[in-house]
Amino acid sequence: MLTMTNISKVYQTEKVQTHALRDFNLxxxxxxxxxxxxPSGSGKxxxxxxxxxxxxxxxxxxxxxDVDIGKLNDNARADLRNQKIGFIFQGFxxxxxxxxxxxxxxxxxxxxxxxxxxxxxxxxxxxxVGLGSRAKHLPQQLSGGQQQRVAIARxxxxxxxxxxxxxxxxxxxxxxxxxxxxxxxxxxxxxxTIVMVTHDPELARRAPRNIQVVDGKLADxxxxxxxxxVLDTANDNKMKSAVEA
Amino acid sequence: xxxxxxxxxxxxxxxxxxLMLLIQVAIxxxxxxxxxxxxxxxxxxLQQDTGYPEDEVFSFTVFxxxxxIDLIQKFEENETMLRNLPGVINAVAASEVPLSGSGSASSxxxxxxxxxxxxxxxxxxxxxxxxxxxxGVSVSEGRNFNPDEVIVSQDLSKIPxxxxxxxxxxxxxxxEGNGLGNTVYMGPAPLKIVGVVxxxxxxxxxxxxxDNYIIFPFLQPNNFQKFIVRANAGExxxxxxxxxxxxxxxxxxxxxxxxxxxxxxxxxxxxSDILMMRxxxxxxxxxxxxxxxxxxxxxxxxxxxxxxxxxxxRALGARKSAIIxxxxxxxxxxxxxxxxxxSIAALYLGKALLQEYSLPELNNWYIVATALFxxxxxxxxxxxxxxxxxxxxxxxATRSI
Numbered sequence: 251m252l253t254m255t256n257i258s259k260v261y262q263t264e265k266v267q268t269h270a271l272r273d274f275n276l277x278x279x280x281x282x283x284x285x286x287x288x289p290s291g292s293g294k295x296x297x298x299x300x301x302x303x304x305x306x307x308x309x310x311x312x313x314x315x316d317v318d319i320g321k322l323n324d325n326a327r328a329d330l331r332n333q334k335i336g337f338i339f340q341g342f343x344x345x346x347x348x349x350x351x352x353x354x355x356x357x358x359x360x361x362x363x364x365x366x367x368x369x370x371x372x373x374x375x376x377x378x379v380g381l382g383s384r385a386k387h388l389p390q391q392l393s394g395g396q397q398q399r400v401a402i403a404r405x406x407x408x409x410x411x412x413x414x415x416x417x418x419x420x421x422x423x424x425x426x427x428x429x430x431x432x433x434x435x436x437x438x439x440x441x442x443t444i445v446m447v448t449h450d451p452e453l454a455r456r457a458p459r460n461i462q463v464v465d466g467k468l469a470d471x472x473x474x475x476x477x478x479x480v481l482d483t484a485n486d487n488k489m490k491s492a493v494e495a
Numbered sequence: 496x497x498x499x500x501x502x503x504x505x506x507x508x509x510x511x512x513x514l515m516l517l518i519q520v521a522i523x524x525x526x527x528x529x530x531x532x533x534x535x536x537x538x539x540x541l542q543q544d545t546g547y548p549e550d551e552v553f554s555f556t557v558f559x560x561x562x563x564i565d566l567i568q569k570f571e572e573n574e575t576m577l578r579n580l581p582g583v584i585n586a587v588a589a590s591e592v593p594l595s596g597s598g599s600a601s602s603x604x605x606x607x608x609x610x611x612x613x614x615x616x617x618x619x620x621x622x623x624x625x626x627x628x629x630x631g632v633s634v635s636e637g638r639n640f641n642p643d644e645v646i647v648s649q650d651l652s653k654i655p656x657x658x659x660x661x662x663x664x665x666x667x668x669x670x671e672g673n674g675l676g677n678t679v680y681m682g683p684a685p686l687k688i689v690g691v692v693x694x695x696x697x698x699x700x701x702x703x704x705x706d707n708y709i710i711f712p713f714l715q716p717n718n719f720q721k722f723i724v725r726a727n728a729g730e731x732x733x734x735x736x737x738x739x740x741x742x743x744x745x746x747x748x749x750x751x752x753x754x755x756x757x758x759x760x761x762x763x764x765x766x767s768d769i770l771m772m773r774x775x776x777x778x779x780x781x782x783x784x785x786x787x788x789x790x791x792x793x794x795x796x797x798x799x800x801x802x803x804x805x806x807x808x809r810a811l812g813a814r815k816s817a818i819i820x821x822x823x824x825x826x827x828x829x830x831x832x833x834x835x836x837x838s839i840a841a842l843y844l845g846k847a848l849l850q851e852y853s854l855p856e857l858n859n860w861y862i863v864a865t866a867l868f869x870x871x872x873x874x875x876x877x878x879x880x881x882x883x884x885x886x887x888x889x890x891x892a893t894r895s896i
Binding site (some may be wrong): 295298299302303304305324325328329331332333337339340341343345346347348349352355356357359360361388404408416 | 498501504505506508509803804807808809810811812813814815816817888889890892893
């Protein structure tokens with residue numbers, strides 16, 4: 251559903267050219283749960299921004315559900331973001347002056363969904379993240395973990411094709427982080443495709459597929475693969491060597 | 496689509512800035528609508544038709560300090576001399592000059608006995624049969640004075656028996672319309688109305704009965720004698736400059752002062768009104784500017800405070816136009832509340848001004864027009880910062896700082 255081919259991103263200032271991504275190739279299939287890791291400044295967030303159409307890329311091709319993103323104008327990208335992508339941010343990014351109900355409502359209003367349908371979806375999603383009874387509360391009245399669950403409810407309300415999570419547990423303690431992770435896993439099981447950027451090797455290990463970004467490129471992604479997969483790869487390599495010899 | 500409900504709810508949760516702006520908008524509407532109405536009222540007052548060709552008429556005062564001449568004869572000669580000057584249409588010695596701010600007034604009655612008689616106040620002046628023509632007005636009904644009705648004398652026992660009146664006076668005194676040819680009394684003296692001038696204002700434009708004016712065919716020449724001259728408009732200034740020399744050349748034991756065009760005299764009389772109008776205009780401009788800057792400033796502040804929120808909204812699918820609309824709607828909600836409160840305040844302010852300063856009653860259209868004007872100004876003040884907000888990249892949503 252998501253294919254990036256030779257994507258590059260160059261930040262140009264007066265004196266310096268920074269290559270945030272270069273020759274970035276990735277295929278994400280329906281229903282996958284991918285953890286993206288990598289050192290600070292390696293280009294993880296740039297990748298996430300481009301995947302979520304929050305930023306334009308400099309070169310290459312990005313196809314999302316057979317739509318060539320490079321050819322879309324700003325309005326079309328905004329509409330596509332609204333319809334297909336759910337965002338979960340490290341800092342939750344809830345709107346402080348809106349209560350939980352209104353926060354979850356934001357993307358639905360941009361899509362022009364009717365009030366009754368909005369109400370149904372918002373209540374469903376808040377219920378799903380365990381905050382159905384607190385719809386009238388303001389974000390600052392909740393703990394960090396609860397706020398992130400509201401953000402997840404907001405991401406889910408639009409029934410997106412895939413979720414992009416940027417360090418979703420980065421601001422949470424380990425208990426809350428685990429709860430959020432479990433919620434994401436459950437959502438993935440229900441069919442949503444998830445791409446999650448994280449620093450945390452523990453969390454990354456829980457994702458069925460890991461990729462690593464180093465210096466703006468996709469590196470060998472065996473690092474956090476399950477033990478069996480690593481052995482399989484090793485055996486393959488041995489066999490290859492044997493055949494070549 | 497307009498997100499009115501969530502924006503309204505959000506405003507209720509962080510009121511301070513919005514409340515300040517609301518009060519400012521309300522004050523602006525209350526003051527600007529009343530100020531605009533007062534200005535319009537003053538403009539109408541200043542531009543009212545006085546009946547006279549003000550740019551053709553001028554007046555001056557002759558102070559004769561010698562008593563070696565017969566003033567009656569001298570002034571007769573001077574009138575003739577002035578009338579013969581090239582460019583002069585007519586000239587007259589007069590007891591008072593209209594629109595000058597100085598004059599005489601009296602009550603005029605229907606009966607000789609003032610106790611139970613209808614009484615109407617009017618300003619009056621005296622001059623010979625050239626008086627009306629010199630002022631550029633003429634009788635529309637009845638007739639002008641005959642030369643034999645004119646009394647030019649130092650002897651106050653000789654009093655005129657006929658008068659010419661302005662239509663305003665005639666209609667106030669005789670609402671039934673039978674005024675012409677009728678008699679009114681100034682004290683015990685009967686005065687027959689022989690002519691009516693449609694429009695002819697007295698010396699005080701601000702007087703309640705400013706256009707009640709009566710002309711007597713009477714002049715008592717004295718050492719401070721006023722003269723009125725009407726000249727072709729283009730030549731008046733040149734004649735005014737020469738008038739002192741011409742008069743002194745004829746006879747030099749006198750001083751010529753106060754040479755003033757009728758328009759200038761009127762402007763002097765109205766100087767305080769013109770000053771007030773200018774101050775009100777400055778007040779309006781300053782108030783509107785401060786309000787516009789306030790709205791601009793608050794929007795810029797809100798945008799810088801909400802950069803991340805705007806980025807998040809964009810990430811969640813808001814088009815640029817939705818961001819602009821958000822700020823326009825937010826501002827419109829604040830302004831509409833301010834406009835409603837301001838309109839009510841304007842009504843009360845108008846009533847207070849009506850009572851305290853006898854100003855005319857505020858026309859409600861001024862409030863509506865001012866409210867619309869302030870709304871447009873406020874929306875214009877928001878457009879630029881809102882446009883800037885719309886250009887905030889959605890990628891700020893993922894920035895941790």
